[in-house]
Amino acid sequence: MATRPYPWPYDGTLEPRRLALVVVGAQEWGAAHTVDPAGALEALERTAKVVRDAGGSVVVVLRAGAGDPRFDPDAGDVVVDCAGMSGFAGGPLDVRLRALGRTHLAIGGLGLETAVYSTVGGASDRGYECLTLADAAAPHDGAVATGALSSITMSGGIFGAVGTSADLLDLLSKERST
Amino acid sequence: MKQVEADPYTWPYDGPVDPAKTALVCIDWQVDFCGPGGYVDTMGYDLKLTRAGLEPTAVVLAAARAAGMLVVHTREGHLPDLSDCPPNKLWRSKRIGAGIGDAGPCGRILVKGEPGWEIVPEVAPIEGEPIVDKPGKGAFYATNLDLLLRVAGVTHLIFTGITTDVCVHTTMREANDKGYECLLLEDCTGATDYGNYLAALQMVKMQGGVFGAVAPSSALLAAMEAA
Known part of the structure; x- marks a missing residue:
C-alpha cells in the first residue's frame, strides 16, 4: 500500500459495503478546464466497475450550472445534484451516503483543486474516511494540485489519505481474497 | 470606500466595499494553531508560518472596528468528552503525536475551555463580537455562522486566519458555495507549509476567481480610507 500519510x-x-466511490465535477466545465480529463475519467470508469462488483456504491454528484455529465452511471449507481463546488453544498449527498451506510469514500473527478478538494474537506468535517484518488482527479494546474494533495496529507492526514485507483483496487482484491 | 485592488479581479464584483454588508471573519487564531505548546507546535511545525499574519490582522481588525464592520471570530475545538470528534480525526492526531484531548503544555489539545483553545491576545475578540465555535475545519458546518451573517445582512466576507489551506479554505469554499462574495487577505493568513500556503492562494484565484479574490491587507486599508 502506498497511500499517504497512512495506510488507508x-x-x-x-x-466494501461501507465504501462509496464519489465522482465530482465530471461535467463539461471540469472537462474544459482541467489537464487530461480523459485520463481521470478512464481511471474512474475502471475503478467504478471494480467497486460495483465488490459491493461498493458509485455516487455521481452533478453540479448545477456545470454542464453535461462526462461520466456515464450504471443503472444501480446513485446520481445526486449539488449547488456548489463541494458535493455537499445544497444537495442530498450526505443524506444519501448515510442512508446507504457508506462511511468510507474514495473521491475523484474533474477539478482536483476545486470540486475534489472542496468535497474532501466537507466529507472530513462530517466524519467520512476519505481517500483522494490522485490519478482519478484531473488537476486544473499540476503545480497547484501538488500543493492541494500535500495539504490533504498534513497534520497526520487532515483530510484523510491520498492514493491512486490502483491502491484502491489492490485493497478491494485483498478484501475479496480474505 | 472604494473597491479593493485584488487578484484576479477588483473586489467586490458589485461595487465599493459596503461596511454594512461586509464582515471580517477571523479564523482560528488560537493558541493551538499559532502559540507555543499548542497543537501545531506539538506536531513540530514552524510557528513562524502560522504567526506571520498576526500583526497585519491586528491592523485590519482595528480598521474594521472603526468602520463599524461586523467582526466574527471562529474557534475549532471539541467537547471535553470528545463526543463531537470523529474517530478518524482523533486517530490521526494521536498517530502524529498530538492527540486531541491529550494533555499538553497548553492544556488538553483542541478541547473547548482549555488555554490552547483560546484566541491569542494580539487579535482577541472584544465585547459584542460573535465567536463561532466549530467542531471541524469549515466554520459553516454544525454552527450558526450562516444564520448570524444573514440576520446581520452580511453578503460579503473578508477572511483572515489560519491555516490557509485547511480551515480558511474550507470555510471560504463553503461561503462561496452559499453565495457570499469572498476576499482573502494574503498577508493575514498562513499554513503549516509555505508551499501549501502559496498553492492555497492560487486555488482561490484560478478560473477567474473560482472562490473569490486575494489581496494584501494594504489594498483593503487603502480602499477603506478612500473617500
Whole structure:
C-alpha cells in the first residue's frame, strides 16, 4: 500500500459495503478546464466497475450550472445534484451516503483543486474516511494540485489519505481474497 | 470606500466595499494553531508560518472596528468528552503525536475551555463580537455562522486566519458555495507549509476567481480610507 500519510483506511480493513466511490465535477466545465480529463475519467470508469462488483456504491454528484455529465452511471449507481463546488453544498449527498451506510469514500473527478478538494474537506468535517484518488482527479494546474494533495496529507492526514485507483483496487482484491 | 485592488479581479464584483454588508471573519487564531505548546507546535511545525499574519490582522481588525464592520471570530475545538470528534480525526492526531484531548503544555489539545483553545491576545475578540465555535475545519458546518451573517445582512466576507489551506479554505469554499462574495487577505493568513500556503492562494484565484479574490491587507486599508 502506498497511500499517504497512512495506510488507508484508518480502521484497518476496507469493508466494501461501507465504501462509496464519489465522482465530482465530471461535467463539461471540469472537462474544459482541467489537464487530461480523459485520463481521470478512464481511471474512474475502471475503478467504478471494480467497486460495483465488490459491493461498493458509485455516487455521481452533478453540479448545477456545470454542464453535461462526462461520466456515464450504471443503472444501480446513485446520481445526486449539488449547488456548489463541494458535493455537499445544497444537495442530498450526505443524506444519501448515510442512508446507504457508506462511511468510507474514495473521491475523484474533474477539478482536483476545486470540486475534489472542496468535497474532501466537507466529507472530513462530517466524519467520512476519505481517500483522494490522485490519478482519478484531473488537476486544473499540476503545480497547484501538488500543493492541494500535500495539504490533504498534513497534520497526520487532515483530510484523510491520498492514493491512486490502483491502491484502491489492490485493497478491494485483498478484501475479496480474505 | 472604494473597491479593493485584488487578484484576479477588483473586489467586490458589485461595487465599493459596503461596511454594512461586509464582515471580517477571523479564523482560528488560537493558541493551538499559532502559540507555543499548542497543537501545531506539538506536531513540530514552524510557528513562524502560522504567526506571520498576526500583526497585519491586528491592523485590519482595528480598521474594521472603526468602520463599524461586523467582526466574527471562529474557534475549532471539541467537547471535553470528545463526543463531537470523529474517530478518524482523533486517530490521526494521536498517530502524529498530538492527540486531541491529550494533555499538553497548553492544556488538553483542541478541547473547548482549555488555554490552547483560546484566541491569542494580539487579535482577541472584544465585547459584542460573535465567536463561532466549530467542531471541524469549515466554520459553516454544525454552527450558526450562516444564520448570524444573514440576520446581520452580511453578503460579503473578508477572511483572515489560519491555516490557509485547511480551515480558511474550507470555510471560504463553503461561503462561496452559499453565495457570499469572498476576499482573502494574503498577508493575514498562513499554513503549516509555505508551499501549501502559496498553492492555497492560487486555488482561490484560478478560473477567474473560482472562490473569490486575494489581496494584501494594504489594498483593503487603502480602499477603506478612500473617500
